[in-house]
Amino acid sequence: MEEIVFGIGITALAGALATIAGAAEDTESDIGSQGDPNSQVQLAPQMGYIHRIFNKAIAGEPPAYGLWVALGAGLAWAFMAMQMNPILAIVLGSALAVFVQGVYATTAYLGRTASLAKFEQPVYIDILKSMTTVTMAHAFIAIFATVAMCHLIISALGHPFPLPLLGLVWGIALGAAGSATGNPFYGKERQYQEQKFGAGVPISASGNIVRYAEAGERNSLDNGFFSAKLGGPASGICFGLIVFFELWRTVVFEPLAAGWGAIIIGVIVILIFAVIDRYIEVWARNTFGPYAVPEVPEVPEEASS
Amino acid sequence: MAVKIEVGAGGVPHNQILIYGLVGSLILIYLTYLNSATNTEYFAFFGGLASVAALVWGADTIKHLCSYGLGTGVPSAGMIALGSGVIAALFGAMTGIFAPIVAIIVAAIIGAVSGLLANHVVRMDIPVMIISLTELAVVGAITVLGLIAMVGGTFDFQNLFGGGSVSLGLVIGSGVIALIFMLAAIAIQHAFNACLGPDEKQDRTLMLAAECGFLSMIPIAVISFAFIAFIPALISLVISIVGWLYTYMRYIELSKRDAYAWLDAKPILEPKGGA
């Protein structure tokens, strides 16, 4: 019994760490403008819209976070092998991983922007000076939380994978969850803020991203501030739920029915999410309601979230 | 909607880079064998240099392949390269002194099969597909093998069971191999992915590839402190940092050369034609 209570405590802690990691991951990738919405940042100068947004093209978020977290985990493992205290080892490992992330971020901005010279997009070097450190800080939180979670899963719950391998697995999952949930919010709601709410961006508007802010010119820090309101927390909840349910069903229900308890609970959780998804889908259809077909789509009432 | 992938023309011909990359990395990786010959670990850093040479070649290959448009991102090419490469590298590592050569042959087989499948079964019908995926798998295998040699001091896995080096068993058992895998997978695709665009220049892209290689060496050198003696690991670390600083500075200079303008805290310059 005591073992199960301990396991539940670790599960809750791991879920909390994963939530923090997910929120930081999405905010980081939006400040740097990484992943699919970055295609618009890349496209804008070609359409004549010169901008001052970061252009952090380092592969999609899943492989990039697979590397950062595996790197943090591998370095933390090496420091622990040198008889260092685990907490210090994870902090130092994450810090070094963040250094690599920061260097990749600067080279990506310089490379992509210099290759756009034909479209008169200049390199704004102050973007690198002021924003790289902010993405690095967010990345540090995401990496540290994920590596700490992996360390807990191994040392307290006894997963057979070594730390760097587990870091790779959960890093890719973190990037997948964060990019899937957070990207549309940054891509549609922020970059195309001038477009109608409640409708997709017409393909003809591609590249016409918002370049001016409330005061002055928009930079990527404004985007981080915006994603931190919904996209980031939603990504955090997404990754936190994934980690929590994955651990919870194993830790609590594996002793039942010779191990099949964990499988049955997994199926039940999937079915519950199916019901939730279907419910909000129907709710959206009824609330936003059919658009007038030939007309420009109406702006539906603002959704209360 | 999709941004067309454009690449700059000119520069050193690809075949020349291929030969330099292949021969150079093979020689460099064999130089780590000096460790066994002299019974020290001072030459581990040659493994990292071998992967830098291979990555420069791989970046140029990716440029050739991806200029055809794959329908999915440039990073996928890095993933398939390393997926095949890591298997070939570990298979090769089992064969003692023949490791690099066996790894290259096995990687070429797996890469050629992937290319054949991509062209003839999945019907990508890209002319350079087979040769490019073969090259990329070989690059992946050399990079993994080089970084293994750098972190553990040798690529000879027979020591593992012959009562010799215990540390190589740890390289695998600790999962550091997973980190090497990912480090190489991102490094191989980053140079072209970060520099693509109409004004892409070969020297800048390849300089970035070398920068990625040296940057990947830095964490590997730090981890090697856990596996090999202090002084050899320190030598690796110093060489990686010096190499990285040099290539990073050169890359910034080249970016400055190619950029439309290099501005600090200036407003948006609307293009002359108007937005």
Added chain:
Amino acid sequence: MSALGGPAQTAGFQPPTGMGIAVSIILIIVALALAFFLIQMAGLLALVGIVIGGVLIGFGVHFVPVGGAPAAMGQAPGIATGVAMLAAGAGLAGLFGGAWAAPLGFPLALAGGAIGGGLLMAITCTMVNVIYIFGMGIPSASGKVDKDPITGDTFPEFKSQGTEGHGLPFISWVGGVIGGALGGLGGTLIYLELLEVYQAQVLVSASIAVSLAGVFAIGMFLMNAVLAAYNITGTIEGPHDPKFKRFPRAIIASATASAVAGIFAIALFEVLMVFIESNLMGAL
């Protein structure tokens, strides 16, 4: 992924060339024969398991609804990320669960892998819809079909102008969960087969066997997922998408690639033994 969304190849379904099929069949037979020659029946069965695992991954990727860059702008339905990587995220989460359950036996580990992958996709797809609906006020609408095959919802009147549809209709949600489950199942199957082969080696410690099997499972997963992503040229809406019909090509490709990569992974320690023996001979 970044900046490179959208299919490059718009032509319809082209069947594999005769040469492609012939080479695939020959390679699979050669690999199976080699496996039998090296470790007898156990090797053959392990390779068959790896091939099945690869096929499951390649097939599963076709179910995962991925819209790429246009999805991030609400211009196309699906999840706004890269297909190979989203499938990898789900498949590796499944591998995590499967590897954890490995000591409890084969069926349980496989089921654990499938549920792990399915769970990740179920939660991710639900959160994607939460963002579309509550963050952006956009209801789901498929661009490829007019009616959801499962729920019977109609889409054209919910599609905003100038887009190919948006959001994640229920059929795509179901496809995502099936894809994640198949990916998790396939990845776990490859891992378990390799683990069995490596654990049979007396010289290999448990941690080396787990790490090697894990790294190779990830490597083969990515190979198969990328080949499948090439097959669907980057984006797909789910099982109702016309591109889904291309899956036989990916199955042939995945089976062959897994057989070739698998035989090297299986033969790893056999080769080592040969070399150690020859070294001993030389020493004597």
